[in-house]
Amino acid sequence: MQIKKNIAVSDSGFVFDPTSGESYTLNTVGVEIINLLKAGLHEDEIKHKILEEYEVSASAYDKSFIDFVAMLKNYELVEYAD
């Protein structure tokens, strides 16, 4: 899974999809995860980094991450390599 190449993400957490014209706002952790996805990190690597950085249990992270990814899919912000 990767963030579509044309999706713009600013440091402030503003996300702009130029194909649909929709924009979204992310919190700090959301921005970090999106940027890690954009950098090409695998989901397991992202999980490892977030768990290291924040005081969060693996199960709480998994639940939030699944919700977050579902949202990204719903808004068509991600694509999958063939």
Next chain:
Amino acid sequence: MKRKIVVAVTGLNNTDNPGPGIPVIRGIRDSQLFDVRIIGLAYENLEPGIYMHDHVDKTYQVPYPSTGSDALIKRLEYINSIENIDVLIPNFDAELYTFMKSSKKLLQMGIHTFLPTLEQFEERHKANLVEFGQKYEIDVPFSTSIFSEADIYSLPNSFSYPVMVKGKFYDAYIAYNAEQVKMHFNKISSKWGVPIIIQEFIKGTEVNVVALGDGTGQTIGAVPMRKQYITDKGKAWGGITLDDAKMLELTRKTIKATKWRGGMELELIKTNENRYYLLEINPRIPAWVYLAVGAGQNHPEALVRLALGEKVEPYSDYEVGKMFVRYSYDLICNIGEFEKLSTTGEL
């Protein structure tokens, strides 16, 4: 050095349901090529553009299109004898037919236009949209024209509610049952006449393209936009330019196939399955054209150049993510201005 030209423009009704006149004028005034004198042509004496003296140098009242082309030509002959108009840009759907029919006479007077041909104008009519889609292999919603209330109850079984009820020029309402169709039929037909178009309702996001064809099949410019805020009349109050290759491809295909001449607006619905349905082709520059100018494509300037017979290189780019937000503004005017226009037909 900028070239002096005189451009006459209609559609000065810069209201909450604006005509394209003022945005067209802003585009031409932004031109680095032209030093322009703008002549406003107004039907009503409270069209706001009449009183916007930064935009319109002088306004003349003109007769309604329904009075026929002879009266219009006569009035334009008078105006032209004073103003020496180089280019005329009509901006209302309802007046286009009259101007297209009169384009040769206008040219004899030295007034250039750049309008679709009568054939192009007719075949893209809402009432002919199904045939248009079949001819050019473009997805369109199923639709049919009705001429009386009785026709509502004999609509084809292929229709399921909701449906869109549309006037031949303006107005569109959604109807969830036959009673609502009847209500909208009466409302629209009393204003715009018949036929009324009943159109399949396609669920999705409304997106639009402003475009300009040079009459040979070439697209001079095209900018796609999504309405971000829509008024109760369905008009955009805010919008943003999109990076959408499919919309641009569909626009180029339409212009190439029809050899479209002049400005146009494609109204499209993008479904959740990313299919595009063409809802309408408006055969003129839309009121949101200044977004295209702001994004790097000055369609009004290009249209003026095409009208003058110049070769115009197609725009290849525009800025994605450029937005417009409309606003309303109270102009303070003196009664003397209103009086002058009302009594002399000029201001």
